Amino acid sequence: MAKLGPSGYSPYPVAMYEGILTPPPGKALLFNEIVDEEIAMREAAKAMLTRENPTIFPGPQVLYAWNEEAKEKAKLVRKIAETLGAKIIPMYDYRPKYPKIDPEKEINPNHPNLTIWHNNIKACIFVGVHCHYANVALKIIRAETDCFTIAMCGNSGHEDAMITLRDQHVEELEKFIRVAEEVKKELGK
C-alpha cells in the first residue's frame, strides 16, 4: 500500500489506484516498495513483536484439512503465533453471523474493523484467507483502523496490505519462523 489511511475523497483507499502493483515472483512489498522477501519478513516480524495485541487471522485455506499442504501450514501458523506471542482470531468462513459476530472469537471480511477495534489490535497477519475477501478486508482495515497489516498469500499477494509476502507455502512459512526467531533475539524478547 502507498500510505496509511484514507485516500482523497474516498474513505476506502485502493493501493492499485495509487499505482501499487502486487510484487513480482520472488519479491515482496513493503508499503510501496518492492523488496527482497527476507527484508519484508524481518519488518513483518518486527511489527508483530513491537505493536500492541498482535493477532493472526487465519482463513479457511489453513483452518480446514482440505489437502496435505493445508495441514502442514496450519501447524506452522500455530508456531508463528507462539514465536510472535500473537493471538489467533480465525476468519473461519465467510458466512453471515446472526445477529452479529463475536469480535473476541472471529473476524468477518465485510466488517473486519469490528474485531480490530474490540481487541485493540495494532498489528495483524492475514494467512489462508481467500484473496477477494482478504482484499476487501484489507481496504476497510486501512481506512478504519491504525492496524499494521501483513498478508502472507499463497498466490500473488495483496497490494492493500502494508507488507505483502507472496507464494507463501510450507517452505516460506518455515523461513518466516526462522526470521522471526532471529528478530526476537535481536529485540531482546
Add this chain to the structure above:
Amino acid sequence: MQKTEHVQYNRAGQRVVSPDYLLFEAPREKQFMTGSEVVKEAVKRASVDASVSYPITPQSEAAHLIGELWVEGYVGVYFRGESEFGVMSEIAGCAMAGARTITTTSGPGTLRAMENFPMWAGSRLPIQLVLMARGVNAPLTIQPDNLEISFLLDTGCMIWHAETAQELFDMILAGFVVAEQPDVHVPLITAIDGFFISHTREAVMLPPDDIALPPYNPYKSPMVPLDMEMAPGRFLRDPYVMKSNYISYAAHTSWQFEVRAAIERSRPYAKHYLRGLIEEFGDPEAEIVFVASGTAAAQAKEATLMLLHEEGIKARVVRLKTIRPFPTQELIEALRGAKYVFVPEFNVIGWLEREVRRALYGNLDVPVIGSPRVAGGMTMPPEFIVKEILQFLGKEVKHVV
C-alpha cells in the same frame, strides 16, 4: 537415471500444454474460416467445462458450434437457456461450481442479460463472454454496430476488442489464462464487430487440435468455489452487508473498488499474452493519428495506406486491443507528436471518443475529432475515412463515396 516426463491429458484426450506454447510456439496451419467457426476452434483447444447458449443473430452459429463440441466430447456441459438472462445466470452457476465457462451473445440479448454482468464481476467469476456486437435500437435492427459495448464499459468485466478472426481466436485462449489469474479473476468480454468478423471468411493460422490449455483450477479462486449453500451466495445474506447503513457502505465500497483493482491487475498478464495492449501501424512520425478498435481499426489501416499512396499524406493508427483495462499510458505515449487524433467508430454515440478524451485530458493537449462515425449497420469504407481527412485538411476530394 532416465528422466520421466509427466504428460497430462484433458477430458477430450488432448495433450495439455502451457499457454505460452499454445499461443506462441506451437506450429500453426492456415485455414479459411468465419469468426463463428474460429470461436469453435478456440473453444476446442481451451479445455472448457461448460457452455450455455441462446440464439440471437449474429452469435447463433458460434453458440451452435460450441454445442457440436459438446457432442464431440470437447466441452463438458452444454445446454440452451430459457433466455439471455437465463443463460447468463446459468453460466454463473456453472462458474461458481468451479467450471471453466464460455458463452456468446449479441445486441438486444446483451441488454436482456445485463443485470448478470456486474453480478459476475462482484462474484469474481472468470466467465468468458464472446460478444458479437450488433445494433441496439427500436425498430429492431439486425445490423453491425457496436453501441452495446458502451453499456458494458462499467460492469466490472474486462473488455477486449478483436480486429480479426485470427485475433478473436488468440484472444479467447489468452482470455481464459488472464481472467483466471487468482489476483484478476473477473469476467472477460471478448468483443468483435458482428457480421464483419462473425460472418466473413478470412485466413487464420491455427495450432494443432490435439493440444489444449491446462484445465481451470478453481481452488485458486479468490472466492470459495460452490459458495452457493445459501443461495444466491453467502455474502449476500450478511445482515451487516445488506442492512446496516454504516457498515454496509464500507463493505460495498471496498468490494466495488476491489473488482476494479482486479481489472487493473490484469495489465501485465494481458500485455504478455496479447503482445501489448495496443498496436501501432503506419509511419511513427505521422502527425495524423487514428485511434480505433475492432473493425474500425482495420478500416483505418486501409485508409492510412490510401492516404500515403494516393495523396502522399502520412498517417498512422493506434489500435486499442483492450478497452477495460483502458491502455491510458500506452495511448499517451503513442500519441506524443500527434497533431490531430481521429476516432473512427461503428456506433452513434462515439463511446471510444469519450474514452480517448478522458484518457488524454490533462495529460496530452491534442485535438480529438470523433469522426468518421457510422451507425445502424452502415459500413465505413476506407474512402470515407480518406474523404474526412482530406476535407479536414482543406484538400481536394478526388474520390466520390
